[in-house]
Amino acid sequence: MSSDRLKQLQPGDPKRVGQYRLLARLGAGGMGRVYLGRSQGGRTVAVKVIHPSFAEDPRFRRRFRQEVAAARRVGGFHTAHVVDADPEADPPWLVTEYIAGPSLQEAVDDHGALPEPSVAALGAGLAEGLTAIHAHDVIHRDLKPGNVLLATDGPRIIDFGIARALDGTSQTTRTSLVGTPGYMSPEQYRGREVGPASDVFCLAAVLAFAATGRRPFGEGPGEALGYRVVNEDPDLTGVPASLLPLVAAGLEKDPDDRPGVEEFLDRCSRLAAGRGLSLPTPVTTMIATRVAETDALTAPPEATKADFAEKAPLPQGPPHVPPQAPPWPQRPPAPPYPPPAPSGGPPAQTSFGIGAAAVVGALLIVAAIWFIADHKGRTAAAGSGIASATASPTSGAGSESPTSDPTSSADPTPTPDPSLEAFEAISAGDCLDAYMDPYEFDDWSEHLPSAVDCDRTDAYLRVTRVLDDDGGDCDAKALDGESTWSYVGGGKTIRLCLERQLRVGECFLGLKGSQKGRIAINNHGLMTSWGCDKSTVPKAFDYILQVTGLTNGDCPSDSRSWDFRGGNLCAKVT
Template structure:
């Protein structure tokens, strides 16, 4: 995420004009820059205190020389560097997109197909690194950028050549504890299998949202990496065996990258247009737009003075990516124990409440209809029973208005919930559901097509949300079909259901010999049909609530691994 430059930040590094902050870590700060020819670059500038360290300068120069050798589609290319500058810097191609760490933290684990594409891209990127006789040694979610056309490996900050130079044989343990290999954790010599182990950790994180070796103090995590079994609960079955093989304690027992790439390519959906869920695709588009906005903002253009923020930069740990701060409303929700992203859960509760209210109104209507039916077929004096008739009409009007208001509120909550579950389902089967998510709203209101479009969308959402490990088969859908049949009955008979039912009564008047005016009303077939439909509201509401609960539970189980 591009943030404004702060006081003290440079305006220019080498030939690159700096426009915004992208993030930072233990080694330095990363800025969004633009070359004289207009190319976007990410400029990594070493912290001043490190620039004065001769040993660090030598290591940084070695990193740059090694990184320049690495090619391949799935790595961020080094385009320029100056290791002799007062503050050494490195420029790479700018990739608009969140890190894997940010994406999973903010949007949840990736679906199987997306995780497979991620792993295949990383395997290909690591192969390019190894072809240069290097190991990455710091593969972790914060060092993986999710781009629109695939993942990118970044930050070869501690990559080391495999030649027999003194600095490759150092016993310093570098990397991030939860994603390093056992041999790296024990400061032993590392090779390509070490990156394969880290790749297995990253795949498990992408599929479950957590490291397979947990969190906690560094020494505890390192102990689990070296001696403990990985926790692979929640990893999809087609992926679990491969991840487990990558996490073998013995480097010789781990598969080669060619085998890993072949297995992951087989799991990825061939020819899919998008590899990420729609929510993450939108994040990438927003980041690209923000970067271009920063470049074209008159206040930050070439030759202008950059706006500065005076607040001191927050401390950033080397292993933590810089993520955008949450909105204050989301922060308050988190303090109350609510997930700001769980809009579907809020709509789910609202649907339960409104279904219960709608059922209560319908039951009240049925009770009133039976009361009127008990008095039907009797001649009554208009003068004697006029007040009673007016009270009946008042009650029917009140229940009718209550039915309309609660029905409209229920409809609004329903389409919002249906839209949210459609969006969530996209995470489980990216690009494989019919129609765009917006159709989950519009389909209900399209004449004639509303008789089948919502059912097609519901079928796809149900299938995508079905528990994994069923051979990709859908969960039993009897509840889905029952709900739809009941909804169709309501939809096809709405004229009888949504009008004031007293207008369906047949009324006759007669003037008797005593000159009094008498009135009789009787239930017509339409009136009895209205009564039956109101009685059917209770079972329909129960089936609908169970359908909402079941689908929401399946999606929650998939999201939580």
């Protein structure tokens, strides 16, 4: 799709979840995949389908049920309300209000730090949202720039309270902390009980990021970030003087030394002088783009004949002749974009001004034309992410019948699932011509796995095990270039346990280490492939590393080394 946020549904994706028709993919995270959906009443929603690996844990289901119940009670401004959920479904799912806007992370990554008035208004909005959340004894636990959406009428906090469901589950505590490195509070890193003060720490870190364009505790591996959060002072260079004391106090190590969320609300609202969130023009254009794309994608379909029959008046014949419905009229073809508003009234006004309104109109036309053209017969293969499966249909949410004739009595011929067929064709020992998308942690460079000769230079992955419905664990190690590619659908699960095949001369991506001059690697970077002749890297990385050796001995003098699969991975910066 034309947006980084909206992506076309793949053949393995469910068409419906509960009562909600799915329209596009929004993204994925540690808990599952998120879809853009439409309710029966025409409301646009975000539908999160929980990863089956979590759903198999009864403790997760129990806590998920409790946290969803609490989150559904949360009201107030600046939160994306939870509107529906089914913790008992297989897999469980959650529906929230959909916010057509970029995340704070996307806005700052693309257009830089926000000006002082914007940061103050952002702080007031987020503090007001946290106040509503805390009023129902819900703690967010994972407030970060990616969980703050920028809408036309202010910021929205998403995913509040749900992270708590991950606590105490063997699936999670075995692999990682609940939260995002660099934004988690010291008490989260220390494994202590967290309360509202933990969210205050995260809020201060988010405001520091918005004001400077960087994390207050720097970049690097999660372990390094955790050490700095617990033991070192944040780098608040660039935070406006009016906000600096508040942000610094919010980042105190001891929860008792931090101000309350009410103080953030009072001080930020005074600095913002009661004005709403005003954003730089490039960011308002991002919001206008998302609104336009969403409007085009969710435009209601043309009325059906049944709808016309209900609304069209029947002609009145002679008394002895029963009224007869007229023959179906010939409908004019639907326009390729939403029809213009009736003339004669004043022009529509938006908070973005005339220029942004023109952008919205143009984007509506372009996005709608693209959507119609793209959906005429186009098919695409299904993708699946690392430790994140293609969501399986829930109860009442199976694949829709290929026939549209409701009077047909014959059972429709089942449509083959190309995703399932592709996964079933893979065996242990096969090699795949795919690598992890360097821009998104949960996606691969190919939509579906395809076995190739292991001697080929593009045989990036080797399948070590294939796990089926009986479960099991790939036991992927964090820094050994291992991962999982999963298919879940129609009651069937297939997991491919993968190992990155690194060859001398090939390049992958690295990042800055916790100490000056050090270079770090992580699993995402190891699973990528990047052109050695390129001069730029994705925003999540800092270096292009070229493999110079895989050895149990010393590395070449021009190379750096990392422990890797019981030996040394040698690589140099290109």
